Amino acid sequence: MSRIVIALGGNALGNNAEEQQRKIDEAAPSLIGLIKQGHEIIVSHGNGPQVGMINLAFDAASQQSDKIAKMELPECTAMSQGYIGYHLQKGILKELKRVGMPWHVATVVTQVEVGEHDPAFSNPTKPIGAFYDEETVQSLKKEKPDAVFAEDAGRGWRRMVASPKPMEIVERDSILNLLDHEFIVIACGGGGIPVVKDAKGNYNGVPAVIDKDFASAKLAETVGAQYLFILTAVDKVAINFGKANQQNLDEMTVEQAEKYCEEGQFAKGSMLPKVQAAIQFVKSGENRRAVIASLEKAPMAMKGESGTLIHA
Ligand SMILES: Nc1ncnc2c1ncn2[C@@H]1O[C@H](COP(=O)(O)OP(=O)(O)O)[C@@H](O)[C@H]1O
Ligand SMILES: NC(=O)OP(=O)(O)O
Numbered sequence: 001m002s003r004i005v006i007a008l009g010g011n012a013l014g015n016n017a018e019e020q021q022r023k024i025d026e027a028a029p030s031l032i033g034l035i036k037q038g039h040e041i042i043v044s045h046g047n048g049p050q051v052g053m054i055n056l057a058f059d060a061a062s063q064q065s066d067k068i069a070k071m072e073l074p075e076c077t078a079m080s081q082g083y084i085g086y087h088l089q090k091g092i093l094k095e096l097k098r099v100g101m102p103w104h105v106a107t108v109v110t111q112v113e114v115g116e117h118d119p120a121f122s123n124p125t126k127p128i129g130a131f132y133d134e135e136t137v138q139s140l141k142k143e144k145p146d147a148v149f150a151e152d153a154g155r156g157w158r159r160m161v162a163s164p165k166p167m168e169i170v171e172r173d174s175i176l177n178l179l180d181h182e183f184i185v186i187a188c189g190g191g192g193i194p195v196v197k198d199a200k201g202n203y204n205g206v207p208a209v210i211d212k213d214f215a216s217a218k219l220a221e222t223v224g225a226q227y228l229f230i231l232t233a234v235d236k237v238a239i240n241f242g243k244a245n246q247q248n249l250d251e252m253t254v255e256q257a258e259k260y261c262e263e264g265q266f267a268k269g270s271m272l273p274k275v276q277a278a279i280q281f282v283k284s285g286e287n288r289r290a291v292i293a294s295l296e297k298a299p300m301a302m303k304g305e306s307g308t309l310i311h312a
Pocket of ligand 2: 008009010011045046047048049127190191209210211212213
């Protein structure tokens with residue numbers, strides 16, 4: 001039996017609540033498929049589209065009514081953890097009931113400590129919210145002059161926010177306790193709520209969105225997982241992605257992965273953080289492996305029949 005941390009992509013969760021629940025319901029058999037194979041799973045998820053939508057919704061509503069206040073990014077991530085966790089709990093419980101497996105599920109609202117002076121605070125690189133065309137971005141910039149927008153991996157323009165590196169998971173002991181009691185734990189959603197510790201040892205939220213792939217690597221290290229599964233919309237990592245000579249990779253060593261990163265084979269803000277997080281996890285201890293695969297083919301990836309394996 002292996003302990004597996006599974007990171008689900010925010011972009012794979014759809015654009016509204018109904019779509020999100022449907023996609024999670026469709027994904028649940030793959031997740032439970034891993035438990036049926038005898039493994040223990042911990043689930044984390046992205047929130048890029050969702051955190052941007054929540055933040056924008058409160059901005060827009062506060063302009064319409066003085067009864068509605070703006071909502072800052074840490075609170076927006078907390079909200080996204082709540083409603084994505086709720087959908088995951090429902091979808092996973094429904095599947096567990098269908099296959100007659102007596103497991104429990106719980107979502108932990110998770111704070112993740114980041115460095116107050118992380119250089120990311122002066123260089124926003126994390127894409128959030130919807131995709132825009134360049135013309136729309138010009139008009140949005142007039143309304144929100146401080147907002148930064150940039151092209152996201154050839155898919156359109158998106159708002160960019162700071163994405164500091166995760167250092168510690170504040171709710172570490174709660175997560176470990178739930179795992180000891182045979183819970184399927186959902187944690188570190190949206191990379192976790194970014195917090196910094198003050199001089200008195202208290203935590204305070206900061207305006208950023210942590211990359212869920214890096215947070216998931218930290219979670220996998222923290223719970224002593226043997227595997228980190230990063231599930232997204234493609235079956236395998238590719239080199240020369242999108243070109244005539246695209247080559248899908250079955251596996252790569254950490255050394256090969258580092259070389260491909262240096263060559264610029266992986267798009268920033270999409271595949272690059274996944275490969276970097278995989279490298280970080282594999283290097284963090286012995287017998288640690290990472291798999292980047294599609295959500296639908298997770299059980300196949302566990303048997304080595306799909307996905308890209310990253311190993312020492
Ligand atoms: N070299 C590559 N190999 C495979 N996919 C790539 C590569 N470079 C960029 N991509 C794109 O990255 C996407 C995954 O990133 P993203 O959608 O941001 O992830 P998430 O599922 O976490 O939201 C893939 O669906 C694919 O379109
Ligand atoms: N927080 C985060 O990394 O979300 P996505 O995976 O949706 O980009």
